[in-house]
Amino acid sequence: MTEFLIYQGKAAIALAVFYMFYRLLLSKETFHRFNRIVLLGTAALSFVLPLCVITLKEVVVVPAMTASSETVTSEVTGTAAMIPEVSVPIWPVILCSLFALGALAVLVHVVFSIIGIRRMIRSGSRQALESGETLIITETDTAPFSWMKYIVLSREDYESGYSQILTHEKAHIALGHSWDLLFVDMITALQWFNPAIWMLKADLRAIHEFEADDAVLRSGADVKEYQYLLIRKAVSKSGYSVANSFNHSTLKARITMMLNKKSSRMSAWKALYVIPLVGISLAANAETRVDYQYEDQTSDNTELVEKYSTTVDKDTKKSFNEKNLQNGRVTVDEENAKPRFNGGDANEFSKWVYSQLKYPEECKNAGITGRVFLSFTVGTDGKVRDVKVLRGAHEKLDAEAMRVLNMSPDWTPGTKDGKPVPVSFTFPVIFEIPDSENK
Numbered sequence: 001m002t003e004f005l006i007y008q009g010k011a012a013i014a015l016a017v018f019y020m021f022y023r024l025l026l027s028k029e030t031f032h033r034f035n036r037i038v039l040l041g042t043a044a045l046s047f048v049l050p051l052c053v054i055t056l057k058e059v060v061v062v063p064a065m066t067a068s069s070e071t072v073t074s075e076v077t078g079t080a081a082m083i084p085e086v087s088v089p090i091w092p093v094i095l096c097s098l099f100a101l102g103a104l105a106v107l108v109h110v111v112f113s114i115i116g117i118r119r120m121i122r123s124g125s126r127q128a129l130e131s132g133e134t135l136i137i138t139e140t141d142t143a144p145f146s147w148m149k150y151i152v153l154s155r156e157d158y159e160s161g162y163s164q165i166l167t168h169e170k171a172h173i174a175l176g177h178s179w180d181l182l183f184v185d186m187i188t189a190l191q192w193f194n195p196a197i198w199m200l201k202a203d204l205r206a207i208h209e210f211e212a213d214d215a216v217l218r219s220g221a222d223v224k225e226y227q228y229l230l231i232r233k234a235v236s237k238s239g240y241s242v243a244n245s246f247n248h249s250t251l252k253a254r255i256t257m258m259l260n261k262k263s264s265r266m267s268a269w270k271a272l273y274v275i276p277l278v279g280i281s282l283a284a285n286a287e288t289r290v291d292y293q294y295e296d297q298t299s300d301n302t303e304l305v306e307k308y309s310t311t312v313d314k315d316t317k318k319s320f321n322e323k324n325l326q327n328g329r330v331t332v333d334e335e336n337a338k339p340r341f342n343g344g345d346a347n348e349f350s351k352w353v354y355s356q357l358k359y360p361e362e363c364k365n366a367g368i369t370g371r372v373f374l375s376f377t378v379g380t381d382g383k384v385r386d387v388k389v390l391r392g393a394h395e396k397l398d399a400e401a402m403r404v405l406n407m408s409p410d411w412t413p414g415t416k417d418g419k420p421v422p423v424s425f426t427f428p429v430i431f432e433i434p435d436s437e438n439k
Helices: 002-025 031-049 090-124 156-162 163-174 177-190 195-218 224-231 253-261 265-284 314-326 347-358 362-368 395-406
Strands: 056-064 068-071 126-127 134-138 146-147 149-154 287-294 369-379 384-391 414-416 418-422 421-432
Touching: 002 031, 002 090, 002 195, 031 134, 031 177, 031 195, 068 224, 068 384, 090 177, 134 146, 134 177, 146 163, 146 177, 149 156, 149 414, 156 362, 163 177, 163 224, 195 224, 195 253, 224 253, 224 395, 347 395, 347 421, 362 395, 362 421, 369 395, 395 421
Parallel strands: 056 287, 068 421, 134 149
Antiparallel strands: 126 134, 146 149, 369 384, 369 421, 414 418
16 A cells, blocks of 8 residues: 555656656647657656666675574564564555545546537437548537547537538547547546646647647648637637547647747757656666675685575575585584574574564654664574674664664574584564554
8 A cells, every 4th residue: 555655656756757847848849749749658657667676686795603604584484473463554544545536536527528428429410521530410509529530510610611620620530639638537547636647638638739720721721710710719618528629728829839930850859858867767766685695704624604695495505505515515404403592493582582672762653663684693602692783774773673682591502513603693673563553
């Protein structure tokens, strides 16, 4: 749930940044189809980029104390079962509920708009056009509009013989503008809280009108006469958000765009702004994975310290040992005795740690959680020493984890070949606020 909210936040930021650069660099240019592609492409890219996570691997080498080492993690030893269960905080539930309500409202509006269009299409008289479109003549006083393959005209407009209106709406259909609007409506449902998507949608509809107006002018229509037609029809209304209306509200922008000088092809290079923005987004979304690895140390009798990271499995570990034995080197195997805590294994030690752990009040009140990775050594006398933080979470959380480990009772030391040996461990201490504390 929290991950979904984070994803939506990243998508919202990416969408807003892409749209801002479009407005600054391309919105005044006259290559409308190119601008349309940029708007639709960057809108889709905004939802893809947060899913593209570049993982960087960082290996942290932990010095081995002597002949053996042991990695203890919650995944391997099952200590997670001993950590108090943590419930989902209430605020993600509230935010997701609000998000769902907003998305539902947008989708309901789209559905009702489509239903209204379909009802008008069914109620009007049909006429098949030679170019493949279907003309719907309605008795209601509505502004001309098109949706999918249908062109809807009022009886008054049809009898007036407005051929330029037909050319305009045919252009909308030929260019597939209805599909653009449906696509943006789906994005709007996911980003209804983001002002950028509403402005992008308005700009896209304006581009649709620019393209259709350009098609009318290229058909040989007189510019002045066509502009007067737009003004006359500007008083009409159309209430369908998924349709392309002839009297789209950006009348001034449409007339101005007709008079603008055509942009040069070189202006299209401005769209390269997308490349550095994609790079920045990928860099900001990159993650670093830390693998802990024990360094090799060989003594006079060619003892080799076993090394493996927190992600190594038993089969890999066994293969590693067999290879070292074939080379005449001694490794620690499962037959050698490992240190024991209170007669048990590392799980028993985990139980004791969490029974002694006290969540720092300052961190608890601030909702600070995290995982502290520590290393320590069980000496030949069974005492815990050399407690160090390998990767911390917060200053106070680190200090509390070290405090508990430093007060550990004595262990039964590990042995090798019947002799006590010091054994090094890595151990995670997880700080999570219990369910009862969140309520």
